[in-house]
Amino acid sequence: MSSLLEMKNISKSFSGNKVLSGVNLLVEEGEVHALLGENGAGKSTLMKILGGIYTKDGGTISIDGEEVQIHSVDDARDKGVSIIHQELMLAEHLTIAENIFMGREIKNKAGIVNLKKQEQIAQGFLDQYEIGLESNLRLDKLTIAKQQMVEIIRAVSFGAKIIVMDEPTSSLSDAEVEILYEMIRVLKKKAVAVIYISHRLNELYDITDRITVLRDGESVGTVVTKETKRQQLISMMVGRDLSSYYTKTDNVVNETVLKVTDLSDGNKVKRVNFDLKKGEILGIAGLVGAGRSETVECLFGLTQKKAGIIEYKGKEVAFKNPREAMAQGFGFVPEDRKQEGLFLQSDVRFNTTINIVERFLKKLLWNRQKENEIVSEKIDDMHIKVTGASQIVSKLSGGNQQKVLIARWLCSTRTVLILDEPTRGVDVKTKAEIYALIDNLAKSGMSIIMVSSELPELINMSDRVMVMCNGYSTGILKRDELSQENIMTLATTEVGA
Amino acid sequence: MEAKKTKENWFASFGRSVLAGLKTNGGIIIGLIIICIILGIMTDPFLTIRNFTNIMRQISINVILACGMTMVIILGGIDLSVGSIIAVSGCLCCGLITNMGVPSYAAIPISILAGTLVGIFNGAVISRTTIPPFIVTLAMMNIGRGFARIYTKATTILVDDELFTFIGSGTVLGGIPIHIVYMVIVIAVSALILNRTKLGRNIYAVGDNKQAAAYSGIHAKKVTMTVFVIMGFFAACAGIISSARTFSGQFNVGEGAEMDAISAVVLGGTSMSGGIGHLSGTIIGCVVIGVLNNGMNILGIDSSWQYVVKGIVVLLAVFIDYFKKIRE
Numbered sequence: 001m002s003s004l005l006e007m008k009n010i011s012k013s014f015s016g017n018k019v020l021s022g023v024n025l026l027v028e029e030g031e032v033h034a035l036l037g038e039n040g041a042g043k044s045t046l047m048k049i050l051g052g053i054y055t056k057d058g059g060t061i062s063i064d065g066e067e068v069q070i071h072s073v074d075d076a077r078d079k080g081v082s083i084i085h086q087e088l089m090l091a092e093h094l095t096i097a098e099n100i101f102m103g104r105e106i107k108n109k110a111g112i113v114n115l116k117k118q119e120q121i122a123q124g125f126l127d128q129y130e131i132g133l134e135s136n137l138r139l140d141k142l143t144i145a146k147q148q149m150v151e152i153i154r155a156v157s158f159g160a161k162i163i164v165m166d167e168p169t170s171s172l173s174d175a176e177v178e179i180l181y182e183m184i185r186v187l188k189k190k191a192v193a194v195i196y197i198s199h200r201l202n203e204l205y206d207i208t209d210r211i212t213v214l215r216d217g218e219s220v221g222t223v224v225t226k227e228t229k230r231q232q233l234i235s236m237m238v239g240r241d242l243s244s245y246y247t248k249t250d251n252v253v254n255e256t257v258l259k260v261t262d263l264s265d266g267n268k269v270k271r272v273n274f275d276l277k278k279g280e281i282l283g284i285a286g287l288v289g290a291g292r293s294e295t296v297e298c299l300f301g302l303t304q305k306k307a308g309i310i311e312y313k314g315k316e317v318a319f320k321n322p323r324e325a326m327a328q329g330f331g332f333v334p335e336d337r338k339q340e341g342l343f344l345q346s347d348v349r350f351n352t353t354i355n356i357v358e359r360f361l362k363k364l365l366w367n368r369q370k371e372n373e374i375v376s377e378k379i380d381d382m383h384i385k386v387t388g389a390s391q392i393v394s395k396l397s398g399g400n401q402q403k404v405l406i407a408r409w410l411c412s413t414r415t416v417l418i419l420d421e422p423t424r425g426v427d428v429k430t431k432a433e434i435y436a437l438i439d440n441l442a443k444s445g446m447s448i449i450m451v452s453s454e455l456p457e458l459i460n461m462s463d464r465v466m467v468m469c470n471g472y473s474t475g476i477l478k479r480d481e482l483s484q485e486n487i488m489t490l491a492t493t494e495v496g497a
Numbered sequence: 498m499e500a501k502k503t504k505e506n507w508f509a510s511f512g513r514s515v516l517a518g519l520k521t522n523g524g525i526i527i528g529l530i531i532i533c534i535i536l537g538i539m540t541d542p543f544l545t546i547r548n549f550t551n552i553m554r555q556i557s558i559n560v561i562l563a564c565g566m567t568m569v570i571i572l573g574g575i576d577l578s579v580g581s582i583i584a585v586s587g588c589l590c591c592g593l594i595t596n597m598g599v600p601s602y603a604a605i606p607i608s609i610l611a612g613t614l615v616g617i618f619n620g621a622v623i624s625r626t627t628i629p630p631f632i633v634t635l636a637m638m639n640i641g642r643g644f645a646r647i648y649t650k651a652t653t654i655l656v657d658d659e660l661f662t663f664i665g666s667g668t669v670l671g672g673i674p675i676h677i678v679y680m681v682i683v684i685a686v687s688a689l690i691l692n693r694t695k696l697g698r699n700i701y702a703v704g705d706n707k708q709a710a711a712y713s714g715i716h717a718k719k720v721t722m723t724v725f726v727i728m729g730f731f732a733a734c735a736g737i738i739s740s741a742r743t744f745s746g747q748f749n750v751g752e753g754a755e756m757d758a759i760s761a762v763v764l765g766g767t768s769m770s771g772g773i774g775h776l777s778g779t780i781i782g783c784v785v786i787g788v789l790n791n792g793m794n795i796l797g798i799d800s801s802w803q804y805v806v807k808g809i810v811v812l813l814a815v816f817i818d819y820f821k822k823i824r825e
Contacts, residue, residue: 322714
């Protein structure tokens, strides 16, 4: 019996650059099949070929044993292939039904859309997939997770047999991820195949049946998820054994740099207590909505504290804005690098040096040489892959963008560096590099606050971890107490009102 | 020794800036040269020094406005009120001198201040609220124009004043028209602000990503305010120069000036969405518009058709830019 989808020997080049060579992918009916690889391994290119956005240079694609040619998105849809992109392709001001029928509305002879009928059919789909929503609800009334459901239903309503999900959980909370899993399980039952792209290994173990690993545009192999260990997946992805994935040395000096007592921002942050020592890496853990990011934003002066005391080197401080925090040597690498971090239209040089322009722009003179020296030093030190300092940042891969953003803050941070999700959306190799860098900074005497949702990262990198729940700090775990169980227990400890 | 080093730096640095400017604006410079060659062949008087000085004088007002507009647009904003600011400062100055007997050396700074106030208002509203700059400055355009009409009672105020006449049509250093001096000063100041100061970097940063700028400790409100005030000040100065050139305050002076300035900025490759742009491009954009105006006048092309041609040139430039981007 042939597989539902067979992609064989697929190759693709962009202006002479080979992006895919001889890639194979076999997906069975009712299977959740993960596609795993570092940034730039060729996952998206492969999926764009399947989805009709790119055309392959060589190889064959068969669906249900029959060779097919996919030249456009419409072709792909006719053959039963739908892609759910990271950024949803829906109209916020239309109803669920209108979104599902967008582009192929049910019209009467006069060309007027039959909304009632559309709503009925849409409702049928919603019920069939056990989604408790009314089809006449406007989309902007729904959470991102629910909007994603609508997008999936839309794909199903086209008769999709193969649904590709590109990093579907990147903007979901843990509870919402569970809802998505439920949806995927229903799809499985209806014999739909799901190709699941994610960087988060945990998720692959939660939901996928098999994993195909790509590396540098070639398929490394396909494994059964249950029979494969994490370490094995990582080595497949990276091509070598990453025994030093986490770098952690003990650098804590017994000198308190920062002491936070009963901090509140009058909103998400209710009562937070912790202290930070010189050379220490303090992790901040908690579920989505626990107020982790809000706490560090308040520390950095992005929001104002309403109550509590922040002591820096023994003196009380209250930063009114990031400038005041930066003047004291604080740095802050924000969570969302595209929204809050990078100047995407500008080049690597501009992005790296924006915090320290006064070092080379003096008295209406521009010391280009000095600026270039600063930038090339950072590019070399951090192994940032660029064609040059003048490359536009939006053209870089996620990992390299993150490195540029961290490089900016390394230029100006002297004492306390706050990292909010420093390895989100970053490939494994870059992750290891970022960990080594963080450890190095701690060694040099900098204090680090690291907010993260990845427990392994917190457990392996932190000297101590502060856990938050609903705006309260519920406990601080020392290095020898760090375990997933201990963190989760504190993360779900409600502090009485 | 130290002083000498600085001097060399200045010179080398200036040279590099000019070279970089030529490189980034290659396309439009070639376009400009082609237009000049065609006009040179078709008409005798076009390629003369006299005509060249003429063109420089004609584009001076637009250059002053477009320099400010470049900063505004890189910041991600737009200022439609500049034409009206010209009328406000120009008419007020003429009124003060002729109707109220204020000496010109006092009337000029007062009027510049009045015009700058419009910029201050624009900046204050735009930096403190999320009301789009288009709307705020559109309103100020109408309010300013209205006040100019009310103040002049919709007539022309004639001025007979020595200093005023010198400002409008004087020459310095043995025959260089004073307009060229204004232009050079404004270009130099704007270039220094955009390329050699922290403010300049911050303008690009805010225009590219306002939120990221805030996270990097950039005071976006202050930057926005400063840019609109500079724009207001430039426009107010342009108002005095415009009125001085005609020895009179006319309520309709500077009508449509904002559109010429925006056209020049767009021709120069600055992105309307902010974050990208170069002053060098804007200046070449101004020259292109100036050369077209001048050439079409020499050729005796009907002024209605001149509008059509100018519009087509702007569209063409944007299309070329668009296709260049797509190819990348």
